[in-house]
Amino acid sequence: MKAQPASTRERQPAPRITDVAELKRIAQELRRQVVRLVAPTGQGYVQQGLGAADLFTAMFFSELRLDPADPAWPDRDRFLLSTAHNTAIFYATLAARGCLPEATLADYCKDGSPLEINASERIGPLIEATCGSLGQGLSVAVGMAMALRHQKRDARVHVILGDGEMQEGQVWEAALMAGARKLSNLCLILDYNRMQVGGHVDNVVGLEPVAGKFESFGFRVETIDGNDMDAVVGAFARARAHTAAPTCIVADTLVGKGAPSLEGILGHNMKLPADLAAKALEELA
Numbered sequence: 001m002k003a004q005p006a007s008t009r010e011r012q013p014a015p016r017i018t019d020v021a022e023l024k025r026i027a028q029e030l031r032r033q034v035v036r037l038v039a040p041t042g043q044g045y046v047q048q049g050l051g052a053a054d055l056f057t058a059m060f061f062s063e064l065r066l067d068p069a070d071p072a073w074p075d076r077d078r079f080l081l082s083t084a085h086n087t088a089i090f091y092a093t094l095a096a097r098g099c100l101p102e103a104t105l106a107d108y109c110k111d112g113s114p115l116e117i118n119a120s121e122r123i124g125p126l127i128e129a130t131c132g133s134l135g136q137g138l139s140v141a142v143g144m145a146m147a148l149r150h151q152k153r154d155a156r157v158h159v160i161l162g163d164g165e166m167q168e169g170q171v172w173e174a175a176l177m178a179g180a181r182k183l184s185n186l187c188l189i190l191d192y193n194r195m196q197v198g199g200h201v202d203n204v205v206g207l208e209p210v211a212g213k214f215e216s217f218g219f220r221v222e223t224i225d226g227n228d229m230d231a232v233v234g235a236f237a238r239a240r241a242h243t244a245a246p247t248c249i250v251a252d253t254l255v256g257k258g259a260p261s262l263e264g265i266l267g268h269n270m271k272l273p274a275d276l277a278a279k280a281l282e283e284l285a
Contacts, residue, residue, distance in 0.1 A: 013065040013076075014098075024229050026096065027057040031258045032284045033092035037108045038270075039277035044109070044117070046280075047267050049089030051193045051253035052160070054227050056093040059158060059189075063236040068098040072125040077155050078144050080128050082137020083162035083191065084118045091115055099126055135168025137161060138188060142174045145186040145246075156240065160189045164196025167205045172217070178246045179218020186246040187239045188219070191226065193253045197268045214248040226251030259283040 017023055030053045038044035060066075064077040081090055091108060094100040100123075107113035114122040118132040128144070131137045141159035148155050165171060178186055190210065198204045207213075211221045220242050224231040232251070239247035256262030259280040262270075272280075 014067055016063070017061045018233075020229050020233065023057050023061060023233070024054075026061055027053045027229065028258065028284060030057060030089060030092045030096060032281060033096070033105070034088045035259070035272070035277055035280050035284065037088045037092060037105060038272050039274065041109055042273055043269060043271050045086050045088055045269060046272055047195065047255040047262065047265065047270050048083070048086045048162075048191070048193065049092070050259060050262065051227070051255045051257045052086065052089050052191050053257065054229050054232050055160065055189060055191065055251055055253070056089050058229060058232040058236060060093050060097045062233055063240075064158065065155065066097075066099075071099060075153055075155050078128050078141070078148075078157040080131060080137045080141050080144075080157070080159040081119055082131045082141075082159055082165060083134065084120075084131040084137075086160075086162075086191075087115070087117060087119050090119055094126060134162070134165035135170045137165075138171050138174040138178070141186060141188070142178045142181075142183065145178070145183040146181060148185060149183070154185075156185045156187060158187045158189065160191055162196070163190060163192050163194060163201050163207060163210075164198075164204070166190070166207050166210065175214065175217045175219070182218070182244065183246045184243045187236070188214075188246065188248045190248065190250045191253055192250055193255045195255050195266045195268060200266060211248075211250050214250075218245055219248040220245045221248045221250065223250040223252065226253035227257050 031050050034049035038046040066076045067073045095102045108115045109117050119127050120130040121127045129140045137159050141157045145157045194201050214221045224235050235249045261279050
């Protein structure tokens with residue numbers, strides 16, 4: 001009998017890590033990898049990556065149902081990075097999770113490499129959608145969540161948004177639809193680091209009360225310390241258990257987290273000379 005393709009066979013998803021200490025260890029290693037990825041060019045999205053490392057670790061190692069050997073598995077949980085430029089932490093996480101060969105990270109941002117500064121579908125089905133234009137990710141996630149519900153699949157959709165892109169009107173149109181359709185299989189994570197290309201978000205267009213806004217759109221909302229692994233893991237578990245509405249997790253994160261020489265420095269696309277990269281790696285050891 002001909003074997004069924006891996007994507008159509010019944011299978012168990014990859015094991016999840018539940019030990020918080022181990023998740024913290026992974027997050028710290030991912031931070032080191034972010035610095036290593038950005039250092040050769042001397043400029044990149046290192047600050048966002050360091051701040052979001054705990055979110056990505058909890059997402060890919062503890063929360064998402066996935067099969068690294070078959071990224072197109074129909075019953076996988078979906079993940080979209082709406083802030084598609086935050087690729088240093090994204091690619092580092094994918095490689096650590098076994099979804100990308102570790103050796104491919106050496107091609108990060110090189111001419112002709114699929115590992116572009118903005119994550120695109122050139123990589124393959126690992127990237128659910130190309131979201132280079134900010135503000136689009138939630139719309140795509142809402143469409144996916146509606147499709148999965150129509151197909152009667154119990155897979156979930158997770159999307160990370162940046163606070164700067166919350167100033168896009170398309171985000172709120174999508175939020176309105178998600179709340180109206182009570183898409184409980186949708187989890188929005190706001191990486192609330194208060195930094196956008198124009199500086200501090202409050203100096204561009206303030207978002208507060210951001211939690212209240214999402215509540216008024218029909219979301220279940222909780223605000224957490226996005227650099228507290230216990231809080232992040234718990235928030236994902238509560239989102240998964242909630243079946244009446246979509247969830248919005250407002251995750252307060254610190255740019256440059258883990259490297260004191262970089263913490264709190266608002267640098268959207270940061271200059272990272274060799275000496276500063278070396279110092280950051282020492283601090284992250």
